[in-house]
Amino acid sequence: MLAKLRVGVLASGRGSNLQSLIDQSLAGKIDAQIVLVASNKADAGALDKAREAGIATRVLDHRNFGSREEFDGAMVAALREAGVELVLLAGFMRLLSPVFLDAFPQRIMNIHPALLPAFPGLNVQRQALEYGARFSGCTVHFVDGGLDTGPIIIQAAVPILENDTEESLAARILVEEHRIYPRAVQLFAEKRLRIEGRRVRIEPEADPVESALVNPALAE
Numbered sequence: 001m002l003a004k005l006r007v008g009v010l011a012s013g014r015g016s017n018l019q020s021l022i023d024q025s026l027a028g029k030i031d032a033q034i035v036l037v038a039s040n041k042a043d044a045g046a047l048d049k050a051r052e053a054g055i056a057t058r059v060l061d062h063r064n065f066g067s068r069e070e071f072d073g074a075m076v077a078a079l080r081e082a083g084v085e086l087v088l089l090a091g092f093m094r095l096l097s098p099v100f101l102d103a104f105p106q107r108i109m110n111i112h113p114a115l116l117p118a119f120p121g122l123n124v125q126r127q128a129l130e131y132g133a134r135f136s137g138c139t140v141h142f143v144d145g146g147l148d149t150g151p152i153i154i155q156a157a158v159p160i161l162e163n164d165t166e167e168s169l170a171a172r173i174l175v176e177e178h179r180i181y182p183r184a185v186q187l188f189a190e191k192r193l194r195i196e197g198r199r200v201r202i203e204p205e206a207d208p209v210e211s212a213l214v215n216p217a218l219a220e
């Protein structure tokens, strides 16, 4: 029996992506064990979800640190103490400095609610609606020194409907987020991801739809 991948999740909000990861882990669908959930917000709903699942939690308020680097150093220490091998950002609203990136090289993933490189940053659904895009979606990517610029692992597309609001679009995208984030973690756990410059190769070659835009009807 191989040891499960030890995962740490960083979240600043309600934690629905965390919950989908917890559920998939408990169901044995991903060979990963979430060993720590950390947040910069003491009132993050993600912390309650972690506690309900019996997962260790840590709150590090960034306002209590003299610099971004000091905050990142404390977060890295907490993750290392928990023996974390892969860090997942799931609505974590702090930019990571090189202190963090250097501590977990090619071992930090993020979920973003758009088809990067379109619509990086914040207020993502509003950006897509105001642009008049016909499709949006979500992206799991490795985190690098830029903002939402890291190598893309998996994406999923959803249509933007005539009467969509930020909320209705976000809800449609979230369904796909909850599907592709666990899938990206499992690919990592299976050591099937190889970063080649900007590209992430999935080995052995995944079904073509799996490594590109994933059509939920085809990908299951």
Ligand SMILES: Nc1nc2c(c(=O)[nH]1)N[C@@H](CN(C=O)c1ccc(C(=O)N[C@@H](CCC(=O)O)C(=O)O)cc1)CN2
Pocket (backbone or CB within 6 Å): 089, 092, 093, 094, 095, 096, 097, 110, 111, 112, 121, 122, 143, 144, 145, 146, 147, 148, 149, 150
């Ligand atoms: N080095 C990186 N760090 C992070 C990335 C990344 O790609 N590279 N992704 C973000 C997630 N994110 C959007 O997907 C994001 C998070 C936070 C911010 C931001 O502007 N944060 C401000 C504070 C905002 C606040 O506290 O409300 C800041 O850090 O000063 C933009 C995009 C996670 N980190």
Ligand SMILES: NCC(=O)N[C@@H]1O[C@H](COP(=O)([O-])[O-])[C@@H](O)[C@H]1O
Pocket (backbone or CB within 6 Å): 011, 013, 014, 015, 016, 017, 018, 090, 091, 092, 111, 112, 113, 121, 122, 124, 174, 177
């Ligand atoms: N720029 C980062 C970003 O916008 N991340 C987004 O925050 C939400 C967190 O929801 P959750 O707390 O329910 O998982 C998710 O939609 C995630 O894609």
